Amino acid sequence: MDHLFEQRSAIWDAFLTTLSLAGISGLLALVLGTVLAGMRVSPFLPLRIIATGYTEFLRNTPLTIVFFFYVFVTPSMGFSFSYKVAAVIALTCYTAAFVAEAVRSGINSVAPGQAEAARSLGMSFGQNLGLVVLPQAFRTAIPPLISVFIALVKNTSVAGAFSVLELFALSKRLTNAYSADVITILIGIALCYLVICIPLGRVAAALERKAVFGR
Amino acid sequence: MDLTRRILLGGGAAAAASLALAACGGGSEDPPVEEVDPSAFPEGSTMARLAEAGAITIGTKFDQPLFGQAGPDGDPVGFDVEIGKIIAGKLGIAPENIEWLETVSANREPFIEGGQVDLVVATYTINDTRKEVVDFAGPYYIAGQALMVAADNDTITGEDSIAGTKVCSVEGSTPAEYIATNHPDAELVTFDTYSKCVVELNNGQIDAVTTDNVILAGFVAADKENLKMAGDGATFTEEPYGIGLKKGDDDFRSFINDVLEESYADGTWAAAWESTAGTVLPTPEPPAVDRY
Amino acid sequence: MSTGPILYDVAGPEEKRRERLISWVLGVVVLLGAGALIWRLAANGVFDDRWRILIEAPPNFAGYEVQHIWMAIFRGLGSTLLAAVISLPLALLLAVALVSLRTSPFAVVRGAVAVAVEVFRALPVVLVMLFGVLVLPGASPLMAVVFGLVLYNGAVFAEILRAGIAALPKGQTEAAQSLGMGSFLTYRDIQLPQAVRMMLPSLIAQGVVLVKDSSLGYIVGYAELLRQVSRVTDALTNAAYLLPLLAVGAAVYIALNIALSRLAVWVQRRSARTRRTVAATPLAPIVED
Numbered sequence: 187m188d189h190l191f192e193q194r195s196a197i198w199d200a201f202l203t204t205l206s207l208a209g210i211s212g213l214l215a216l217v218l219g220t221v222l223a224g225m226r227v228s229p230f231l232p233l234r235i236i237a238t239g240y241t242e243f244l245r246n247t248p249l250t251i252v253f254f255f256y257v258f259v260t261p262s263m264g265f266s267f268s269y270k271v272a273a274v275i276a277l278t279c280y281t282a283a284f285v286a287e288a289v290r291s292g293i294n295s296v297a298p299g300q301a302e303a304a305r306s307l308g309m310s311f312g313q314n315l316g317l318v319v320l321p322q323a324f325r326t327a328i329p330p331l332i333s334v335f336i337a338l339v340k341n342t343s344v345a346g347a348f349s350v351l352e353l354f355a356l357s358k359r360l361t362n363a364y365s366a367d368v369i370t371i372l373i374g375i376a377l378c379y380l381v382i383c384i385p386l387g388r389v390a391a392a393l394e395r396k397a398v399f400g401r
Numbered sequence: 402m403d404l405t406r407r408i409l410l411g412g413g414a415a416a417a418a419s420l421a422l423a424a425c426g427g428g429s430e431d432p433p434v435e436e437v438d439p440s441a442f443p444e445g446s447t448m449a450r451l452a453e454a455g456a457i458t459i460g461t462k463f464d465q466p467l468f469g470q471a472g473p474d475g476d477p478v479g480f481d482v483e484i485g486k487i488i489a490g491k492l493g494i495a496p497e498n499i500e501w502l503e504t505v506s507a508n509r510e511p512f513i514e515g516g517q518v519d520l521v522v523a524t525y526t527i528n529d530t531r532k533e534v535v536d537f538a539g540p541y542y543i544a545g546q547a548l549m550v551a552a553d554n555d556t557i558t559g560e561d562s563i564a565g566t567k568v569c570s571v572e573g574s575t576p577a578e579y580i581a582t583n584h585p586d587a588e589l590v591t592f593d594t595y596s597k598c599v600v601e602l603n604n605g606q607i608d609a610v611t612t613d614n615v616i617l618a619g620f621v622a623a624d625k626e627n628l629k630m631a632g633d634g635a636t637f638t639e640e641p642y643g644i645g646l647k648k649g650d651d652d653f654r655s656f657i658n659d660v661l662e663e664s665y666a667d668g669t670w671a672a673a674w675e676s677t678a679g680t681v682l683p684t685p686e687p688p689a690v691d692r693y
Numbered sequence: 694m695s696t697g698p699i700l701y702d703v704a705g706p707e708e709k710r711r712e713r714l715i716s717w718v719l720g721v722v723v724l725l726g727a728g729a730l731i732w733r734l735a736a737n738g739v740f741d742d743r744w745r746i747l748i749e750a751p752p753n754f755a756g757y758e759v760q761h762i763w764m765a766i767f768r769g770l771g772s773t774l775l776a777a778v779i780s781l782p783l784a785l786l787l788a789v790a791l792v793s794l795r796t797s798p799f800a801v802v803r804g805a806v807a808v809a810v811e812v813f814r815a816l817p818v819v820l821v822m823l824f825g826v827l828v829l830p831g832a833s834p835l836m837a838v839v840f841g842l843v844l845y846n847g848a849v850f851a852e853i854l855r856a857g858i859a860a861l862p863k864g865q866t867e868a869a870q871s872l873g874m875g876s877f878l879t880y881r882d883i884q885l886p887q888a889v890r891m892m893l894p895s896l897i898a899q900g901v902v903l904v905k906d907s908s909l910g911y912i913v914g915y916a917e918l919l920r921q922v923s924r925v926t927d928a929l930t931n932a933a934y935l936l937p938l939l940a941v942g943a944a945v946y947i948a949l950n951i952a953l954s955r956l957a958v959w960v961q962r963r964s965a966r967t968r969r970t971v972a973a974t975p976l977a978p979i980v981e982d
Contacts, residue, residue: 228700229701230712230715230716230719232719233719243947245898245901245950246901246905246947246950247905247943248905248908248919248943248946249905251919251939251946254935258597258600258601258936259739261604264737266604266606305701310701314700329856333852340817340818341817343817343820346572347572347592347593348592349569349572349592351591354819354820355572355573358506358572358573359572359573359577359578362506362573362574362578363578364530365509365510365531365533366530366533366534368827369827372820372823372824372827376820376824379815379816379817379820380812380815382815383816384812384815387811387815463914463924463927464923464924470924470927470928471765471924471925471927471928472928473756473757473761475764475765475768502914503834503914503916508823508826508834508912508914511826511827512826515826515827515829515830515831516830517831517832517833593911595927596923596926597935
């Protein structure tokens with residue numbers, strides 16, 4: 187217990203690192219994932235192929251391998267990033283695939299009449315998607331999107347093996363230094379994750395209820 | 402950057418080393434297994450239990466060159482492994498009846514406390530916080546933290562010249578802790594294995610790798626063209642490697658200490674060293690065991 | 694999408710020509726981009742001799758021959774499959790148990806289940822595996838891995854099933870009640886079977902996540918696929934081999950998971966043919982990883 191208290195500033199820093207990793211990659215993944223979902227329903231075959239290939243590839247690869255690529259392989263291609271930036275890129279690329287799936291299923295859940303009505307008004311694909319379908323798609327996609335973000339928060343722990351001192355890496359550092367208190371340290375670190383994830387889960391549940399009534 | 406050349410040269414160095422290894426027998430001669438009567442041990446002792454069972458589970462590292470590293474058949478090879486075999490042999494347990502379990506820094510103490518392993522021989526530094534939860538026999542070797550740099554790096558010569566450089570080690574390891582505490586002016590980069598640090602050193606992303614000298618020696622020996630020890634391998638800490646066992650099992654601890662002292666005297670310790678780490682490092686004097 | 698485009702009109706002849714032109718231009722741009730990337734990789738030596746490791750091992754300290762490398766990879770694959778094959782049914786069982794407890798007449802039980810699900814969903818699997826070693830006396834690495842995978846994925850599976858049950862038309866429950874079925878019977882015979890069928894895509898996607906998460910077993914020293922690959926690279930001491938060996942690791946995971954997804958699609962098609970499903974609105978998959 188004393189050790190947790192002694193280390194409170196280190197824990198706070200690691201907590202903020204976890205939070206900022208999740209926050210920044212979450213936002214970027216939301217943008218990239220939405221673009222990918224749009225590409226998948228677009229009239230242009232190459233875009234559909236790229237988007238489908240991308241999501242299938244990344245959804246089936248362990249995150250560690252994605253990290254490995256951006257930390258070790260891209261420097262030998264002449265692109266090198268700081269470890270934190272590499273972590274954000276890896277988390278963004280990986281999470282975007284899951285965001286794209288959530289948004290795409292949201293798009294599928296919009297009643298076909300909506301898109302048809304928009305078409306009959308002479309709207310182009312871009313207008314139809316951006317003004318009519320996506321706003322409605324997001325309403326159904328929000329609960330699964332929040333699940334994706336909860337998963338993202340926990341996935342930041344993989345960055346700990348790639349030189350980013352976030353909560354999980356800190357737990358390794360602390361358990362090595364204070365081997366007598368392994369359980370207390372791990373519970374302390376677990377609580378930090380719960381502090382981030384439980385509110386997200388609550389928001390998802392509330393939105394889900396609202397969506398049910400809103401129909 | 403010419404990776405092809407590097408690989409060929411690295412391969413050449415490794416080839417020379419593996420020839421040396423083959424010449425020494427490559428650890429194929431196992432330490433002696435004694436005929437042991439389980440009832441000769443005090444009744445109810447760990448020794449009696451293990452000798453009776455004829456089997457033992459030992460925790461070791463699978464990713465430390467020269468000490469404990471996964472071999473071709475998946476079982477670990479190295480100096481730690483040989484030490485484990487010496488102890489098992491004195492209990493009448495043949496090498497094939499030893500079960501090797503990988504211990505990483507996160508599960509070492511829990512595995513000893515929970516009884517998943519009977520012993521841990523895993524480049525395991527004896528220190529006071531660890532003694533609160535486990536007991537240590539030994540030390541059986543004293544390593545020291547050192548630095549490894551690119552072969553053309555002459556600016557880093559020891560721990561006094563790492564300020565402002567990027568130094569790599571394994572997260573949650575004692576060497577990483579040492580740099581974080583004593584050299585806050587150096588940038589600490591951490592991965593989960595040392596081989597990733599070496600990739601980054603070769604990629605030019607970091608300036609030095611730090612851990613116990615013996616582990617670094619394995620990497621240098623495999624790639625002398627690109628890697629070298631900083632300051633001719635000067636060490637700046639003392640890391641006494643001990644054998645971890647369940648806290649309070651004093652009989653077992655003094656039994657292992659006896660075994661170690663015997664192996665110092667009869668040459669099995671030196672033979673174990675020469676067939677493993679000794680292929681690239683000189684044979685040291687065995688350290689005195691600490692019967693606390 | 695199987696229903697054809699709904700977001701844009703089926704193009705007329707002139708529009709079609711324009712679309713085809715844009716598609717071609719885009720295609721060429723993409724190919725050029727990919728070509729430039731590959732050229733850049735080649736210029737930096739990514740496609741050099743290091744790939745030979747997969748057919749002929751260089752001399753090394755540890756005495757590895759090429760067959761040892763492949764054996765290590767297959768051993769790792771075996772361990773990964775073992776962990777997945779044990780965890781998957783256990784996690785599904787746990788999920789069914791958790792969801793059935795949600796129909797319990799006691800508010801305390803319902804509350805406890807809700808809290809358990811929230812907590813296990815919110816914890817990183819690596820942490821839960823570590824806890825496994827600490828709280829299960831004498832747990833082997835495999836048990837700790839299974840512990841982490843089952844608790845976490847059980848909680849997520851439970852959420853998926855709950856969402857499926859919530860999405861069933863009210864009439865299903867009402868009809869069951871009017872037949873005099875109690876809440877447990879309604880749950881077991883009416884709601885659960887329909888929810889499982891409807892949520893199958895989400896369940897499978899989460900199954901893929903379970904397979905991939907077994908790679909976190911390194912934390913407790915479980916020698917799964919990625920761990921084996923990294924052991925081999927460590928033993929070869931030459932860092933350049935990390936790339937080809939990890940590429941093999943990634944390929945194996947992708948093949949494994951695509952096979953799993955295909956299997957799921959096949960099962961779903963079969964069950965759809967035998968029975969018209971109630972799923973009128975396709976639901977967003979709840980997938981966590």
